[in-house]
Amino acid sequence: MTTASTVSTWYGEIPAQLLDRLQNIKLVIFDVDGVFSDGRIYLGNQGEEFKAFNTRDGFGVKGLLNNRIEVAVITGRRSEIVEQRMQALGVNHIYQGIEDKISCYEELNRNLQLTDEQIACMGDDVPDVQMIQRAGVGVAVNDAHPWVQQQADYVTSLRGGYGAVRELTDLILLSQGHLQLHGGVSL
Template structure:
């Protein structure tokens, strides 16, 4: 069997995966370990801190500006997540959920999308149900090893260090909508 590949900035990917990425209309993301490096910083006064990468933010903005929806589904509850996602223009923010597949299904129904039109990115066991159902399931480079085995694609970038941007670039590249000019760091 002759497997054709497409060369990207992030390495070669199969033509089959590239074609599947071209159908994506919604990206469903976990937060901790995807948008952040997975660490949670707690201060003496109970304050919680997370670090988000501006490259991931620019990737989200590029998706939204191209008409591709972005949703976040996370098991934790954090005001920081609301602030960051709202600043990026994400309106589908689901926190404190233990039933990620239920939220995924609700999003698919709300936007009238079949699984092949949805990509999902997650780094740990609770995310696998979404990765397995999505048309394209993605795991960051430093995701749990079993999660990586369940994914259709493992990013070359780590969670919190550009994994979301990599996925957004590949989607937009596959759809012929990747813009290499303009914008501001977000």
């Protein structure tokens, strides 16, 4: 257990109590739009959809998975791009088109036989709030809706689509003694 009230990280000072709570995390649930992406959706003339994903976020997700921490995405929209990206990262729990995110959270929790304290959840807008409040560690991205930020245990220093996912994955891996600063491939 940490005795100082804050811990200095690359992302600034964070409460030591938060770092202690991150030690228990066995599942991280992410929203997609506004978290893995900047929240914008680009539509082409032929109806094609485009999103940009940050490779550093992908590297962080692989870090979690390589250390036996489950990763899930629960998103309100359906997108083939999201399916492709998450499969490429090795994410097995991909839930799209979900309006009632808390029910999906509860089902995933039951299926993996976890407690709320073993779950971290990251979101950016009102549909994510119930999960953020319920999870052992609720996280909002830096550019999340202000009310969502007020509901979170932690607000990232980085914006959605610009490394916020990586920030959380680094903090979890740091707290659990698994943060590696060498090798690997950006994804």
